Amino acid sequence: LTFDDGPGPYTEELLDILKEYDVRATFFVTYQFPEYFYLIKRMYKEGHSVGIHTYSHRYGRCYRDSASFFKDFNRIKRLIYDEIGVDVKIYRFPGGSSNIVYRKCSKDGELMKKLIPSIRNMGYQYFDWNVCPGDAMDVTKSKTIACSVVSECGLRNKSIVLLHDTQKHTVKAMKDILSQMLEQKYKFRTLKKESYTVHFKLDTTKKIKQNIDTIQKDTTSIVITDSTSNVPIKKDNDSLYRAKIQGVQQTLFQQLTSSFAHFFESF
Ligand SMILES: [Zn+2]
Incomplete structure (x- = not known):
């Protein structure tokens, strides 16, 4: 589980x-x-991982150019160090590492191609995500957030879930998410530099529309199974099936569009 944009x-x-x-x-x-930044000391003390996101969370500022990016990056890095005394090595690009986001506000259309090797040479690992319930976008119902996190995590062995602790409805969904996932024996790991990671592919902009069309056709032929028993769920008008197929479609769709939405939400 990853939580962005707070404390x-x-x-x-x-x-x-x-x-x-x-x-x-x-x-x-x-x-x-x-006024809430002091909470990162509690995060750290209680065994959570603290990573760098951005000082300002203003994309126009972060992605203007390389100098502007590192000014923002170093400010938050310094503040984290002052608070917990640790030089953290995990990082998440504002909006993810996709081209779609930063190109809207950058003078340099190839900026991401430069930033990625730069931060890696500086010893950082960056983390995108493969589960995104849209809690910072238009999904504000806690039940929907919980349902989509639980069903999307059931689609693969390892997931990196993007959530936002700046959203009230997300925090409200957490008991539901945790109780269901603990019951299903999920293990929750904190991210470290050497952890499993997800990286978005660069230069996918043109393919997006095409992919979404294909996905929406394809998901009707996917066999949906119960995540605990692995028994296929019947297609005929079963509400669980419909919830799951919706989850699958949402996941695939959001993987392709989350960067867009995350971008818009931030303005
Ligand atoms: Zn963010």
Whole structure:
């Protein structure tokens, strides 16, 4: 589980829930809410991973050019160090490492191709995601968020889930998510530099529309199984089947579009 954009007004409640369920997560932090920044000390003390996201979370500032990017990057990095005394080596690009986001506000259309090797040479690993319930976009119902996280995680062995501790409805969904996933014996790991990672492919912009069309056709032929028993779920008007197929479509669709949406949400 990864939580972006905080710490903010709901982070403390989230930390209480994670503690209650004895689950550790990863926080990619910002300085958007300075009055809550002290909470990263608690995150760290309680065994969560703290990673760099962005100081300002303003894409126009982060992605203007390389100098502007590193100014923002170094500011948040320094603040994290001052708070917990650790030079953290995990990072998440604002909006993910996709071209789609930063090209809207960058003078340099090839900026991401330069930033990725730069931060890796500096010793950082970056993490995109493969599960995105859209909690920072238009999905505000806690039940929908919980349902889509649980069903999307059932699609593969390892998932990196993008959530936002700046969203009240996300924190409200957490008990539901944790109780269901713990019951299904999921293991929650914090991200470290050497952890399993997900990286978006660059230069996918042109293919997106085409892929979405294909996916929407293809998912009707996917066999959906119950994630605990592996028994195929009947297609005929079964509400579980419909919920799951929706989850599958949402996952695939969001993987392709999440960067777009994350971008728009930030303005
Ligand atoms: Zn973000």
